[in-house]
Amino acid sequence: MSEPLICPRCESDKTGVLTRSPVAGVWEVYHCEECFFAWRSTEPDFITDPAKYNPEFKLNRTELEQVSVMPTVPPLIYRHDKT
Amino acid sequence: MAYHDLRSYLDLLVSEGQLLRLTDPVLPEPDIGAAACAVNKLGATAPALLFENIKGYTNATVVMNVHGSWCNHALMLGMPKNTPLKEQFHEFVRRYEAYPGKVEERDSAPWQEVVLEKDINLFDILPLFRLNHGDGGFYIDKAVTVSRDITDWENPNTQNVGLYHLQVKGPTRIGIQPVPAHDIAIHLRRAEELGKDLPVAICIGNDPLISTVGSMPILYDQSEYKMAGALAQEPYPVVRTQSTGLQVPWGSEIVLEGRILSRVREGEGPFGEFTGHYSGARRMPVIEITRVSHRKNPLFEHLYLGMPWTEIDYLMGVNTCAPLHVQLKSAFPEIQAVNALYTHGLVVIVSTKRRFGGFAKAVGTRILSTPHGLGYAKLVIVVDETIDPFNLPQVMWALSTKFNPEFDLVTVPGLSVLPLDPASQPAGITHKLVIDATTPLAPENHGHYSQELGNPVGTELWLERLHTMVSSGDLK
Numbered sequence: 001m002s003e004p005l006i007c008p009r010c011e012s013d014k015t016g017v018l019t020r021s022p023v024a025g026v027w028e029v030y031h032c033e034e035c036f037f038a039w040r041s042t043e044p045d046f047i048t049d050p051a052k053y054n055p056e057f058k059l060n061r062t063e064l065e066q067v068s069v070m071p072t073v074p075p076l077i078y079r080h081d082k083t
Numbered sequence: 084m085a086y087h088d089l090r091s092y093l094d095l096l097v098s099e100g101q102l103l104r105l106t107d108p109v110l111p112e113p114d115i116g117a118a119a120c121a122v123n124k125l126g127a128t129a130p131a132l133l134f135e136n137i138k139g140y141t142n143a144t145v146v147m148n149v150h151g152s153w154c155n156h157a158l159m160l161g162m163p164k165n166t167p168l169k170e171q172f173h174e175f176v177r178r179y180e181a182y183p184g185k186v187e188e189r190d191s192a193p194w195q196e197v198v199l200e201k202d203i204n205l206f207d208i209l210p211l212f213r214l215n216h217g218d219g220g221f222y223i224d225k226a227v228t229v230s231r232d233i234t235d236w237e238n239p240n241t242q243n244v245g246l247y248h249l250q251v252k253g254p255t256r257i258g259i260q261p262v263p264a265h266d267i268a269i270h271l272r273r274a275e276e277l278g279k280d281l282p283v284a285i286c287i288g289n290d291p292l293i294s295t296v297g298s299m300p301i302l303y304d305q306s307e308y309k310m311a312g313a314l315a316q317e318p319y320p321v322v323r324t325q326s327t328g329l330q331v332p333w334g335s336e337i338v339l340e341g342r343i344l345s346r347v348r349e350g351e352g353p354f355g356e357f358t359g360h361y362s363g364a365r366r367m368p369v370i371e372i373t374r375v376s377h378r379k380n381p382l383f384e385h386l387y388l389g390m391p392w393t394e395i396d397y398l399m400g401v402n403t404c405a406p407l408h409v410q411l412k413s414a415f416p417e418i419q420a421v422n423a424l425y426t427h428g429l430v431v432i433v434s435t436k437r438r439f440g441g442f443a444k445a446v447g448t449r450i451l452s453t454p455h456g457l458g459y460a461k462l463v464i465v466v467d468e469t470i471d472p473f474n475l476p477q478v479m480w481a482l483s484t485k486f487n488p489e490f491d492l493v494t495v496p497g498l499s500v501l502p503l504d505p506a507s508q509p510a511g512i513t514h515k516l517v518i519d520a521t522t523p524l525a526p527e528n529h530g531h532y533s534q535e536l537g538n539p540v541g542t543e544l545w546l547e548r549l550h551t552m553v554s555s556g557d558l559k
Contacts, residue, residue, distance in 0.1 A: 018253070019204060021138075022140055068366070076277070
């Protein structure tokens, strides 16, 4: 089983192994530190292969930083009570 | 008798022929999601699925579709599994109106058997998997998340227990989707206004009633545990968590404790949602998990959702109808029944008697200002009391013949709706529509309704007689 080099979704190389199968050698789960995508080595190639990943669902870090915020962050207020 | 944990309810499903054990090996993806999608296509009597042999795992058990049929819904309420839906609805409403039920605080729980506070890796602990191909990762989608208002900490009624989808992003990092109309968003706002983190407990693998109540649009100051007690008709057992002090279900399989990081938003999604569309990606809050407790060999309960109907439509069907029915009826005693089964009530059908011309339009617009209506009820159809709102051919007949667009449409512009509604523009804003498909009543005088058909004399007796003949085998 080879280490993944790039994220299938955003194609970043900042990826790592999250976990390995309790039964040795069956699968590994990887994640992308840039776009938070996670995938398993045994998934279909249209999930694991950057070239085959559905273009409608491709998403990179820059795009992810521009999507809407939900819920919005409220203004800070000062309270007199102990909380 | 109520079921205080998932295991005892699964035993019941086995004895009622409503649980299918899958012992042949399956891959986490795409097998579990595909099987759980497929089981919904078996119709309203579909069983739950128990996956006991998942490739790569030594002792993981995943259970899907626990709520995924009207049979299982009836069994959850302690009713015979073939109870008609409308009967289940009226029984649900009867118990709902007995709120508040009792809560029983216990000292210990089975989920305290195994505790982890160091070196936590959620991907090692939970058999996580991708449900739909476009999902941005592995999710927990059927846990109840418990939180309190940190400015009103001792108030048990505003403690919230809700189902929110959770993206497991790292060993201790989870993204959460608190839709602004949901109660947890109120707790989060109050904490974030003070720059403080919000303690949360995430409970996975539960008795069927708390999942139902957790996805139910009850009022902000109504306690989910008291509601579960009312629906169970016996005290609902809870236990306090050690690190957060939040009350969680006694019967949970797994409890994750942590906090929503104040004023942090991070990319999340997409996730295939109950709207039949993906959620899209958004920047949403982040939870840091600090403590994990679980039963030995815990059951991982998960839910398939996607193009309706799926398990989630059964889970949040009747429980959406009941509060709307009760809230509406408190204003208008003429209300007969409310059907909000479709997409959590984005469409609502109300059956009502009428006082005078224009009354049905008032009933329809009142739905829009109920708490649930703030995020749903994009289309409200009002029909006469003679129409069963759960009987769609009858509703279609009312629309076909009682409705005239010149007189019977009320459009209210620019209202709030859940941002997941793919038709909203911008996300979270939509026009809403009330269709009055009732018979006009004075001073309304449009249309010609003086010659509506009735059944020939004796039809009821013939119906009974034919039922008897058919069921006694006279067709042979």
